Amino acid sequence: MRVAFTKMQGLGNDFVVIDTISQSLSLTASQVRRIADRRLGIGCDQVLLVAPPPSPEVDFGYRIFNADGGEVEQCGNGARCFARFVREQGLTGKERLQVQTAGGVIRLHLETDKQVTVDMGVPRFAPDEIPFKADHEADSYLLEFDKQRVEIGAVSMGNPHCVLRVAAIDAAPIACWGPILERHPRFPQRVNVGFVEVISPGHIRLRVYERGAGETPACGTGACAAMVIGRRRGWLSEQVNVDLPGGRLGIHWAGEGRSVWMTGPAETVFEGAIEL
Structure with missing residues (x-):
């Protein structure tokens, strides 16, 4: 089977985008792993599938697979690439789109400067919605592992996130703690782990160990998660620049019950x- 694809990137977070509207296919987990393999395949952090709309209320379906072959609910950097792809491929003439993901419906706005603004939805803090094992919802939790005890924030941005504040991002133990926290038993569906350094109320630095992918140059949902946890804890303002290894994202959140917007x-x- 010969499959056409487009390689895309958002702040160094790279994707293989496949149109399953004009070509009919369904990928197995092993095929996803083959595509994502940087030596034997194309190489990417995630594989994105553009699908027909599952209902009249949306313009497209959007499926997301991590490099390990597992399907996930949401990807902010991927959503921006998705928007550029469907416009460049002539699949739509719209500048504003509604797209169905496994984590819910997201809204995408194509800007005139080739930037894309994404409505990432309303953050969910209830433990059973993340999901996270806790007796009740709280702004922070203590997490224990390997004789360590760390304070975290937990939130769902359509996918689960754990956020830790660190004094200096360059010295954060990401390679050591990331894979342990990703599979911590209190996160039954695993978790994306964000390490955040607060520079000022309107500026943070962030590195993210992504579930199923490891540390990546950028993580859109991770940037949103870090911002809303920081704002909820009183560290951050309504508009925040988030500097990731791959570049900068702008995140806006007006507060409880409101959508998070990422540009x-x-x-x-x-x-x-590629032949599969």
């Missing part, structure tokens, strides 16, 4: 086809 770049790298 950042997305671009096409190359197109091709």
Whole structure:
């Protein structure tokens, strides 16, 4: 089976985007792993599928697979690439889109400067909605592992996130703590782990160990999660610049019960086809 694809990136977070509207296919987990393999396949953090709309209320369906073959609910950087892809491929002429993901419906706005703004939805803090094992909802929790005890915030941005504040992001124990926290038993569906350094109320630095992918240059949902946890804890203002290893995202959140809005770049790298 020969499959056409487009390689895209958003702040260095890279994706293989596949149109399953004009070509009919269903990928197995092993095929996703083959595509994502940087030596034997194309290489990417995630594989994104553009699908027909599952209902009249949305423009497209959007499926997201991590490099390990597992399907996940949401990806902010991928959503921006998704928006650029469907416009560049002539699948839509709209500048404002509604897209169905496994985590819910998201809204995408294509800006005139090739930036894309994404309505990432309302953050969910209730433990059973993250999901996270806790007796009640709280702004912070203590998490224990390997004789360590750390204070975290937990939130769902359509996918589960754990956020830790650190004094200096460059010295954060991401390679050590990331894989342990990703699979911590209190997160039954695993978790994305964000390490955040607060520079000022309107500026943070962030590194994210992503569930099923490891540390990536950028994570859109991770940037949103870090911002809303920081705002809820009183560290941050309503508009925050988030500096990730791959570049900067702008995040806006007006507060409880409101959507989080993320703005950042997305671009096409190359197109091709792969035999599966």
